[in-house]
Amino acid sequence: MKDTNLKDRKKDHIDLAFDSQIDHRRLDNRFFYEPLFSSHPSDRPAFEFTLAGKDLKSPFWVSSMTGGTEKAGMINRNLAKACAKYQMGMGLGSCRILLDTPESLPDFDLRPILGDKVPFFANIGIAQLEDALNKNHMDRWLELIHRLTADGLIVHINPLQEWMQPEGDRITAPPVETISRLLDEFPLPVIVKEVGQGMGKASLDALLRLPLEAIDFAANGGTNFTLVELLRSDAAKKDVFEGLTRIGHSAEEMVGLSNDLLKQNKDKYLTKNLIISGGVKGFLDGYYLHEKSLFPALIGQASALLKRALVSFEDLDEYLDNQHRGWALCQNYLALKNEVK
Template identity: 50%
Template structure:
């Protein structure tokens, strides 16, 4: 105790926080709960029971490093009761050379959500060629619960080897929903959806919408960094365009409150969520059942030893427990 009190004295001045840094999104209520009431409660999401409201947002696949990353992430999902979206599975549409990098169901287990992932350009091409059965085969061989379609027109436009989007993505999504006997999630890849796009998506019988909001990994900027052409750098202002998760949630909540007949019933709130406190705030604020997704934050820890990823998630979950116990949204 003497050592602890000495630490408190020595650190007291260093711990002073300026008022401008106070997180003003919450009421802190220290009188309402005890430490014994802090456990997270399991709940149903994407048709399965999860224990932790964190989603592993789609990242990467097709290299030896990606195989290790996916295995570590799937192992973490199994340990902590989370769901997982795979990186783009485009390579698996034609052959199974890289199947091992994506094949994580045996690690994850059968009781947690696992979704394959394709881009809107691949979907458009499959529709054009009457090959939607390839998506069914993909879902089947990965033992996935469904498919995520990522919509990324800005990235494709700026990518040197980018694909051309010929149809409005909403039309391709509607065609897929007419065919699919598996759940479908639609996401953006780092710049989010504006209110009109969100409104159209919420009217469709999607399993969920994943925000992929502005503030996290910016794939438009990544493509400009990959491209040595100096003229491409003149498009940099476009990389600064997008919508934050908070903005998108405001619009979504307004749509939900004004239209009780929306068909999409769940959200994965991702993009610029760097810690449990952002995730807690946004999921609590949502009018729809919601969890929050992370990609780059998890990627940092999943590349090395599993214990690094494990420790990171343990701290995030403990933070969520504290938030659930003592914080109330303003």
């Protein structure tokens, strides 16, 4: 077939050649690029994953974002449409509002959009979970989950956020004890998630010993909800406590810690899955961390999806389509330099 655009394309190559020089100091040295062994991939990556008994075809997970705002309904519906299209799992933003204002349920009632194939989780903060357990109110949360036709519950571990929040609740028991109490009586899958600073080795070790569906890192490097609350506080409080927001663990460090723990304690761990999130800027970061992990893992994103879901479904869909295409290219042409599997 005659290439009718050949002259224009070659002119573009000449015009853009000098603008396309790559500084060697900016090279991504995490991968070997191997262009000889694969044809072009399809638009979707070859990916299968089971979470809460449901099969996913996407490596990406919609990490829980803030809920209870006037825009929550539009944001959630756009995210749910994307999850249905790409067979991608989703964690809801804050569901606390639904207990006090049940009329907000339509903003969170996403199962009709999601369909039955993808996992869908409600969420609760650790302070609110402690309160519900102490007051024997977990039946209210079970009723809410059943109304949402959700598959389980995400518990947010956020002691620093609650401490800095002007309206924050106080945590009176170690979170690991509260989570253990929940697991003793709760009949549905549970995911535990941090809120922007990640977790250290001892915390990961303690959680991995529990029968959780997954641990969601929410590592340092993405949105930090301790800092969000300090920005909502007075300037004097921010000046005193801001240093705490710079303490935490990156997603790459947490993958390394999880790998080390698994090698040492493989037979002691009941949690089998990770959701790697926090500072994951796109498919390259996600693919690198996924391939580095010894645990089966999904890649969680929040702010990148929220930014586009606020605009339109079309904007979100275009972003996710390119993320999945990028992942497929990685599978065909990239190999980790420091292979761990």
